[in-house]
Amino acid sequence: MDFRLTDDQRALRAGVRELLVRRFGRERLRAAVDPPPETGSDGRAGPPGPAGPRGPAARLDRALWRELGEAGFFALRLPEARGGVGLGLPEAVLAFEEAGRALLPGPLVATHLAAGEVPGAATGECVVAAVDGRLVEWLDEADVVRGDVTEAVALRPVDPLTPLHRVPRAAPGDPVAALLTAAEQLGSAGRTCALAVQHARTREQFGQPVGAFQAVKHLCADMLVRVEMARSAVYAAAVTNDPLDIAAARLLADEAAERGARDCLQVHGGMGFTWESEVHLHLKRAWSRARRGPCAAQAEEALAAGLLTWAERHGA
Amino acid sequence: MDLSYPAEDEEFRAHLREWLAGVLPALPPKPPPEDWPARRTYDLGWQRRLYDAGYAGLHWPVDAGGRGATPTRHLVFLEETERAGAPYVGANFVGLLHAGPTVAAEGNAAQRARWLPPVLRGEEVWCQGFSEPDAGSDLASLRTRARRDGDDYVVSGSKIWTSHAEVADWCELLVRTDPKAPKHRGISWLAMPMDAPGITVRPLRTLAGSAEFAEVFLDEVRVPAANRVGEENDGWRVTMVTLSFERGTAFVGEVVACRRVLGDVAREARENGRWDDVPLRRRLGRLDAEFRALWRLTQWNVSEAERGGVPGVGGSVFKLRYSQVRQELYDVAAEVLGPDGLDLDRQWTADRLSSLSYTIAAGTSQIQRNIVAERILGLPKGR
Numbered sequence: 001m002d003f004r005l006t007d008d009q010r011a012l013r014a015g016v017r018e019l020l021v022r023r024f025g026r027e028r029l030r031a032a033v034d035p036p037p038e039t040g041s042d043g044r045a046g047p048p049g050p051a052g053p054r055g056p057a058a059r060l061d062r063a064l065w066r067e068l069g070e071a072g073f074f075a076l077r078l079p080e081a082r083g084g085v086g087l088g089l090p091e092a093v094l095a096f097e098e099a100g101r102a103l104l105p106g107p108l109v110a111t112h113l114a115a116g117e118v119p120g121a122a123t124g125e126c127v128v129a130a131v132d133g134r135l136v137e138w139l140d141e142a143d144v145v146r147g148d149v150t151e152a153v154a155l156r157p158v159d160p161l162t163p164l165h166r167v168p169r170a171a172p173g174d175p176v177a178a179l180l181t182a183a184e185q186l187g188s189a190g191r192t193c194a195l196a197v198q199h200a201r202t203r204e205q206f207g208q209p210v211g212a213f214q215a216v217k218h219l220c221a222d223m224l225v226r227v228e229m230a231r232s233a234v235y236a237a238a239v240t241n242d243p244l245d246i247a248a249a250r251l252l253a254d255e256a257a258e259r260g261a262r263d264c265l266q267v268h269g270g271m272g273f274t275w276e277s278e279v280h281l282h283l284k285r286a287w288s289r290a291r292r293g294p295c296a297a298q299a300e301e302a303l304a305a306g307l308l309t310w311a312e313r314h315g316a
Numbered sequence: 317m318d319l320s321y322p323a324e325d326e327e328f329r330a331h332l333r334e335w336l337a338g339v340l341p342a343l344p345p346k347p348p349p350e351d352w353p354a355r356r357t358y359d360l361g362w363q364r365r366l367y368d369a370g371y372a373g374l375h376w377p378v379d380a381g382g383r384g385a386t387p388t389r390h391l392v393f394l395e396e397t398e399r400a401g402a403p404y405v406g407a408n409f410v411g412l413l414h415a416g417p418t419v420a421a422e423g424n425a426a427q428r429a430r431w432l433p434p435v436l437r438g439e440e441v442w443c444q445g446f447s448e449p450d451a452g453s454d455l456a457s458l459r460t461r462a463r464r465d466g467d468d469y470v471v472s473g474s475k476i477w478t479s480h481a482e483v484a485d486w487c488e489l490l491v492r493t494d495p496k497a498p499k500h501r502g503i504s505w506l507a508m509p510m511d512a513p514g515i516t517v518r519p520l521r522t523l524a525g526s527a528e529f530a531e532v533f534l535d536e537v538r539v540p541a542a543n544r545v546g547e548e549n550d551g552w553r554v555t556m557v558t559l560s561f562e563r564g565t566a567f568v569g570e571v572v573a574c575r576r577v578l579g580d581v582a583r584e585a586r587e588n589g590r591w592d593d594v595p596l597r598r599r600l601g602r603l604d605a606e607f608r609a610l611w612r613l614t615q616w617n618v619s620e621a622e623r624g625g626v627p628g629v630g631g632s633v634f635k636l637r638y639s640q641v642r643q644e645l646y647d648v649a650a651e652v653l654g655p656d657g658l659d660l661d662r663q664w665t666a667d668r669l670s671s672l673s674y675t676i677a678a679g680t681s682q683i684q685r686n687i688v689a690e691r692i693l694g695l696p697k698g699r
Binding site for chain 1: 317318319320321322325388391576578579580582583586591597598599600601602604605606608609610612613615616618619620622630633636637682684685686688689690692693694695696697698
């Protein structure tokens with residue numbers, strides 16, 4: 001047994017990370033969140049652009065989508081005979097973890113799951129959205145929508161980079177979609193932990209870095225513990241592909257992402273509460289992802305039922 | 317990422333399972349927790365059986381009398397013994413998990429030959445003389461002093477929270493050998509025979525009502541200088557080796573045991589009607605997720621240790637979450653039991669009380685968080 005990443009898996013992770021840093025680094029993220037201010041008729045910049053929650057719906061970067069397609073992001077698990085990369089769930093999880101770390105927007109999971117089924121999805125030519133739980137992400141930007149979206153109602157989305165529609169009837173959850181979402185949550189949790197640590201090392205108050213204060217230190221330590229628990233659960237679920245392992249992974253990854261972003265905000269103090277900070281984007285995305293597929297209550301119920309079955313089989 | 321065990325480890329598992337099935341039904345009943353001499357006999361008897369069957373010191377190096385098994389195989393051993401409900405390591409805890417590995421890693425040839433075989437054969441019990449009344453989490457503040465006199469150290473002071481002290485043959489003792497040195501230096505690691513004149517053991521009653529540990533008073537106790545493991549005044553480094561064993565591997569088998577208890581709690585809830593309580597049922601499901609993840613984190617740490625040898629600070633991450641989740645498990649168990657959750661005759665009630673020590677023993681959760689923050693995350697030292 002060797003649970004650690006293989007050299008190939010490390011290389012894949014590094015490759016995806018490098019691609020995303022180059023193509024969707026911090027500046028691109030900010031540009032997506034804050035479109036440039038509109039220029040008035042006199043040629044001077046008007047008031048600050050209609051950025052943020054009251055701004056226009058986010059647009060999908062089609063060129064980036066195609067680049068992801070070329071890099072094999074969507075065709076990762078498609079067999080080579082069908083033009084795919086021929087890798088497995090563990091590799092997909094690593095790629096989605098990096099997407100979560102970079103806050104990469106778009107219906108990534110829906111398009112990935114459509115590769116091989118919807119023409120153009122594998123290459124990134126076609127953007128696919130899907131009903132997941134009672135929500136559809138990126139409905140207006142999608143070329144193809146899977147699931148019943150009649151009577152879909154647009155929400156004013158909390159995450160500026162995740163346009164949302166609510167649908168009247170919930171779609172049954174797909175375990176692989178739940179796992180890939182967990183991987184994104186894990187990546188986001190890792191990122192907010194790193195951001196908090198970085199801030200705590202450098203921000204000085206009372207004549208020393210705030211990270212020297214035990215109260216701050218302990219917030220950071222608990223963030224890491226949640227990340228490592230989630231990482232173990234998510235990676236193991238990718239290996240076993242067991243629905244209950246996936247349910248457990250989702251619970252822990254959702255917790256790591258949501259609480260991690262919240263604690264990261266706290267460590268950043270007043271700076272964390274500003275629109276300029278990256279932290280709120282992680283928190284809002286984590287909330288959005290947590291609504292995908294089966295909710296926490298359903299996951300807990302499934303695990304409880306499984307536990308009872310297991311206990312009755314192994315019991316005295 | 318590979319979670320399957322090598323064929324030879326699966327073969328080992330099959331043999332172990334067969335052996336356990338044969339030997340466990342013939343085991344005498346477990347003695348009551350208060351009867352320390354009986355517990356010593358019981359635990360040493362189990363250790364002897366393991367030794368005779370070739371399972372003693374599985375993870376110890378071969379030149380220390382062990383079997384040199386990989387961490388993965390040791391994991392299989394812990395999995396199977398816990399699943400079969402085999403006796404816990406018990407009074408052999410310190411010898412097998414702290415003092416033995418420390419002597420194996422840091423001791424000289426004579427020390428290894430003297431102390432390691434009796435631990436493996438189930439002949440001698442060790443206790444841990446680290447903590448003092450004024451040196452708990454701040455262990456380096458210990459004041460028990462050892463003055464060199466000829467070939468001996470003369471030791472005076474007191475130790476506290478010393479488990480198994482009444483029935484131990486040896487004590488792994490931390491003493492101050494240079495009072496003028498900075499507090500982390502000037503400490504030495506000694507093996508003290510518990511029958512030496514000048515030692516008084518006074519049992520302490522825990523909040524669980526049992527005498528789990530003791531105070532040990534040392535009045536001019538003579539310990540041969542040859543019993544010092546490592547260099548004089550280098551005891552802090554030796555101790556860090558010991559603590560990394562304690563934090564790294566000591567709780568592995570318990571995760572399996574906790575999952576079994578969680579299953580029993582679920583069954584109990586089904587039988588007494590509490591299963592219909594939705595929030596309670598959801599808490600059980602959430603705990604199942606926690607124990608699944610703790611097991612996977614264990615496998616992750618074992619995979620890391622397979623390369624590194626001595627377990628690292630990753631054990632602190634595990635211990636922080638495990639000690640907390642273990643307490644939640646017995647809180648839920650009490651919830652399921654209802655009024656019986658206040659009955660000390662129910663095992664889970666006693667276990668709920670003893671679980672309160674988990675966030676304190678072997679470094680409090682607060683100290684573990686400092687370790688994680690400073691040594692893994694690289695945050696600055698401070699207050």
